[in-house]
Amino acid sequence: MNILNIQRMSTEDGPGLRTTVFFKGCPLKCTWCHNPESILPSIQKEWFQVRCIGCHICIVNCPAQALSVTENGIDSDMTKCKLCLKCVDGCPAGAMQQIGKIISVEMLFNEIIKDKAYFNGSGGVTLSGGEVMAQTTEAVKLCQKLKAHGISIALDTSGYTQYANFETLLPYVDLLLYDLKVDDALDHQRLCGVDNAIIKSNLIRLSQESVKIWIRTPIIPNATDDVKNIKAIATFLSEYSIRFERWELCAFNNLCIDKYARLGQSWEFEKTPLVTKDTMALLLSTAQAIVSKPEVVSFTGLTQLEEEVKCTKQ
Numbered sequence: 001m002n003i004l005n006i007q008r009m010s011t012e013d014g015p016g017l018r019t020t021v022f023f024k025g026c027p028l029k030c031t032w033c034h035n036p037e038s039i040l041p042s043i044q045k046e047w048f049q050v051r052c053i054g055c056h057i058c059i060v061n062c063p064a065q066a067l068s069v070t071e072n073g074i075d076s077d078m079t080k081c082k083l084c085l086k087c088v089d090g091c092p093a094g095a096m097q098q099i100g101k102i103i104s105v106e107m108l109f110n111e112i113i114k115d116k117a118y119f120n121g122s123g124g125v126t127l128s129g130g131e132v133m134a135q136t137t138e139a140v141k142l143c144q145k146l147k148a149h150g151i152s153i154a155l156d157t158s159g160y161t162q163y164a165n166f167e168t169l170l171p172y173v174d175l176l177l178y179d180l181k182v183d184d185a186l187d188h189q190r191l192c193g194v195d196n197a198i199i200k201s202n203l204i205r206l207s208q209e210s211v212k213i214w215i216r217t218p219i220i221p222n223a224t225d226d227v228k229n230i231k232a233i234a235t236f237l238s239e240y241s242i243r244f245e246r247w248e249l250c251a252f253n254n255l256c257i258d259k260y261a262r263l264g265q266s267w268e269f270e271k272t273p274l275v276t277k278d279t280m281a282l283l284l285s286t287a288q289a290i291v292s293k294p295e296v297v298s299f300t301g302l303t304q305l306e307e308e309v310k311c312t313k314q
């Protein structure tokens with residue numbers, strides 16, 4: 001299997017203290033993606049400017065002439081790059097790094113099980129990505145091992161997969177973190193690269209199962225942050241009596257700017273300011289006015305106001 005990394009002591013990926021495993025590879029291409037390194041299912045490379053000593057060994061080693069020096073440092077022409085990773089292997093400063101790791105289920109489990117002591121009843125393991133369902137066979141094997149050790153499992157998913165994959169994984173999953181980003185089908189296609197019909201129909205079916213469900217909606221400026229979108233998602237949840245324990249409206253952040261730079265990619269949200277607290281409050285009240293349990297809807301993340309307060313304190 002191909003994973004990005006393992007994040008320990010996470011408090012944002014389900015209840016309690018959690019170990020989150022990020023799978024590599026995702027069928028969606030959200031324009032605002034905060035984990036751009038997780039989209040491609042293949043191993044990639046990234047360049048850390050602060051570590052680079054300018055020796056240019058990478059350029060000499062590259063068999064595809066994909067690397068060059070620019071005023072911004074080492075530039076990669078990804079139309080030429082063959083992802084052979086010779087630049088990574090030869091870099092004396094660790095400035096060229098591999099993204100993704102091929103690992104066996106057994107090795108991954110042995111790594112995760114070290115954290116069992118701190119799950120402390122309420123925590124557990126969260127499988128995230130990328131899209132876990134793109135590697136369902138491996139995920140099931142991992143879940144079987146974790147469950148045999150009594151570990152609680154959360155699955156963070158875009159929902160974009162055949163329902164059969166959920167049926168295979170559900171016996172091991174205690175909590176689903178389910179993304180509903182955009183309600184309108186055409187907007188979803190435009191913003192996320194795929195149609196959302198299967199995401200909605202899967203959720204309707206999942207709601208009939210006993211698994212706990214937390215809905216998550218990223219609030220992205222000029223993409224998902226309009227009242228119409230939140231109203232439509234809330235109406236969908238209500239009309240189909242979707243059963244959920246929480247619905248989180250997650251405020252946009254720009255912490256991933258460096259990731260795009262390291263990949264040599266531009267990001268259209270680079271200069272986008274955080275969402276205002278008023279906008280979040282409006283969207284929250286919009287959602288709460290429609291769903292049957294308004295008390296389980298909340299918003300998370302930094303808003304402009306909090307960011308300003310933080311800057312003033314520094």
Ligand code: SF4
Pocket residue numbers: 047051052053054055056057058059074090091092093094095096
């Ligand atoms: S080999 Fe490493 S340190 Fe040398 S120029 Fe390339 S990235 Fe920078």
Ligand code: SF4
Pocket residue numbers: 045061062063064065066067076080081082083084085086087088
């Ligand atoms: S991964 Fe291989 S082809 Fe791509 S830039 Fe590095 S050395 Fe060149």
